[in-house]
Amino acid sequence: MTKHAILIDLTQCVGCHFCEAACQANKGLPADTQLVTLRFNEFTGEDDAFSQEMGRKQCMHCVKPACASACTVGALRKTADGPVVYDAAKCIGCRYCMYACPFQVPAFQWDRPMGLINKCDMCADRLAAGEQPACAAACPTGAILFGERDALLEEARQRIIKAPDRYVHYIYGEREAGGTSVLYLSDTPFAELGFPEVGYESLAHANEEVMHATPTVAAGMMLALTGVYWTVKRRNELMHRHPIDFEVEEAEHVAKNR
């Protein structure tokens, strides 16, 4: 279930917007719709020090996606290939996925009369045709790498080991929400770049317990609210109990990689 993945090395990102434009153009999206966005973070230090570091937001393609388990109609599902895909024809616009997603990725088209959900699908149709996702193909610096999740994790570890001064010793997505198929490397702590702290457990099981008991869509919709409640509660508990400590993480990773 975790085959394909994307590794984004933010230390190589220059904020050129090629990936966003490629995503929009490849999917023929309206100009106001983006499935991947950047975040330009400015840092001002002592002695006039200044830097800009990139953050980024797109579907993380969780290994066990909470959105899919919260979806009452099967419009969202994890494919065997890795992407979490979305079927607009099935979507009823209930927006449970929005509340379930720990990364706050699915976006509802509030400004459309018949609003649906927007989210990256890792260009599943391109993958099926033997191509890379449009964003990875478009990146001019090689910051966006497409490949097998295990291989990319290993590549990420090697980069940290080879240039320990260049990276925070943490791979965002390796364990977040039970692990994701989009992985990030950075030279700045992820929390400072706008990446949410979501804990390490998948939130999907909370939903699944509820969802497996739903005999009908209508009943499911009611019950899913409970699932969402549990999701949020659980998330809050997890975050409270396991705040991400980069120093600890760093030590763990270094130990593991030696």
Place this chain on the structure above:
Amino acid sequence: MLKQSLNRRTFLKGAGVVGAGVAASQVVVHSAHAAGGVAPAAPPDRIVATTCEMCGNRCGILVAMKDGRPTYITGNPEHPKSKGKVCAKGLAGLRELTNPDRIRQPMKRVADGQYEPISWEQAYAEIGARYREIVTQTGPGAVFWVTHPKPTQPWEDRLLAALGSPNSFTHSSACYTARDVGFIATLGQLPSSDFGASKYMVFVGRNPVEALVPGQIVSIAKARSKGAKIVVVDPRYNNTAMIADDWLKIRAGTDLALLLAWANVLVTENLYDAEFVAQYGSGFEQFAEMIQQYTPEWAAAITDIPAETIERIAQEMAAARPAVFIDPSWHGAFGSQYINSTQTARAVAILNALLGNINRAGGLIFPKSAKLGNLDPEKYPAPPEPELPRADGAGEKGGYPVAIAHKGLVQAIPELIEQGKLHVGFMYHMNLARSIPDRQRAVAALKKLDLFVAIDPYPSETALLAHYILPESLYLERDEMVDGVSSKEPVVAVRQQVVAPAFDTRPAAQILIELAQALGVGEYFNFTLEEYNNARLTPLGITLAELKEMGVAPAGDKWEEGMPAELKTPSKKVEFYSTKFEKAGYDPLPNWQPPLTMPVADDPASFRLIHGHQAVHTHASSANNVQLMAFTRRYHLERLWINDARAAALGIRDGDWVVVSNELASGTVRAHVTAGIHPESVFLPGSYGRFSPQLAIANGYGLAPNDFTAYANEPIAGHAMMSEVIVTVRAATPEEIAVAEAHDQALAATWKSAAMLPGRV
């Protein structure tokens, strides 16, 4: 390469260039059968190789076609400028085809700002008659042609020469002529940086990530992944600084002082390439003597960069030689910015020579140009070169003798019209009133022309001042002249039609031939585009059909390392001491000269206005593209950058509306408050401030730096000194904010209605 036709595989190859530093095995693309039930993307019916025109680079692109419509654009991996990548602007190119503001048929001005559609035949007949009427009186010296150079330029030059006028203008004196003049005086020609093989790259005012060529970003990233260092010198933290090892926050306009101090360190610490200088240099002794006074301590006070940093970078550059360069840049810090820009360009060229990097791998290289043929002069006689002097004095004794003659002083056009020297104007692929300083003066002057013809797909500000607008088909709609691309491995590329022209528009090649006939010089255009292209391709031994198949073909010898026996300078050597400048009465050495203008020292509201490119826009020409404006709106790209400490003193917070003004203009824009800019400068992107009422999305969005720039000509290269601009900035009043908000909301609604439409027809 040409044997193989462009098939799906090649397309994927182009689309899937793998990032640096990762073994290929890790990015193996998965086969189709395990796709998890997702239907594979439908393959394109065919792929058309052509060239982009979303900016002036003319990258090779591959357009995927489905059911006769273009669906997606990728970079042509064989083209040296794209290297398989295409930027946001290029990716948004299909949006131009459906832009509702396009001009649909020839237009004739009937009153100020009012036009009526006419036929092409009527337009040509009237233009021809009016032209003869005027030129009988004035002579051909009153005619000018202004263009942004493209593959069409040989034809444009031919047409103007046929008319007998020497007055050709490009945008260059408002862009890069100081650089050209400085480099030509020193090295005899303009080199380019060998990014991919470099170990140490210095960008003075250049921002290759935002003023971009995709292939250069690919090469820079490649060199960086192999350990190359990057130094960015810019008053503003530009996006290239994100991957730089050092960002030197220099005081704007003082780059020459930094370069002189670097040269001082190289010479006094004996770190320069003495062997190279002895063998290939001329006048080094005078230069070495001059440089003594320009110590790092001296430069620190002027540039605001610590002396230790200046010394360290010079030492690092020396350690990396010869695989090190200071990029020759484009507009950057010394293309046409300050009164000292031409000498700054000289200093950049000299510094590179001190590093012994001339025509060395990883340093500066003289790219090889494509070896193209030409029309048979027996069968297609060329017009004689015009003998009249240029109206602007470019390249003329007593005028601007070392300026680039055939590119001219474009910013001088309004003054030359006012002086009665120019009466007839032709404009192609250019928006003069938006591109040069002092827009009010430019608009008023252009209105005084007796005949003004604009060839333009869009109703630009300047097109709306023309007596006749001839609507050109868009780049995806037309065949064009083959295009030689200079590079380490030179190529020839071709633009070809992807879709049939919309509306009653015509390709430039057709318009130029028809216009020549209308103006009475059709005899010089007794050939077709195909005949011309075949003549150009003859020496390469390939046919036009073959070239169209791949879009790009090799065109000449590959670059080889090593100094040429002779440089194209008077001494045939690297001129540390410029005899050309001496002869013309200019300082033969690049001595320090401060900028012409400085912010008022004790005025907390006084700033220098600097400007620059953004990765998602081409000057202001793309501001009417709905998709590119989505990026502007999402990331607030139109904002004025202002230093955080200076802003705090003025009561300005991030996102606040501010009023920018000087004696020429005043405008309202939101502020981007940041420590990422030198305290004495404010920055405006050059991407906005359109004022054509017929461009729904762009009109009135953001401010244009040119509006605040006064008309003046720098004395050596004759450039426009685009950053000799002082403005005051203050917080907007509640009344001004209310007006700005209302305007902003109305524009946002206009954009939104277009932005909600499907992105693909």
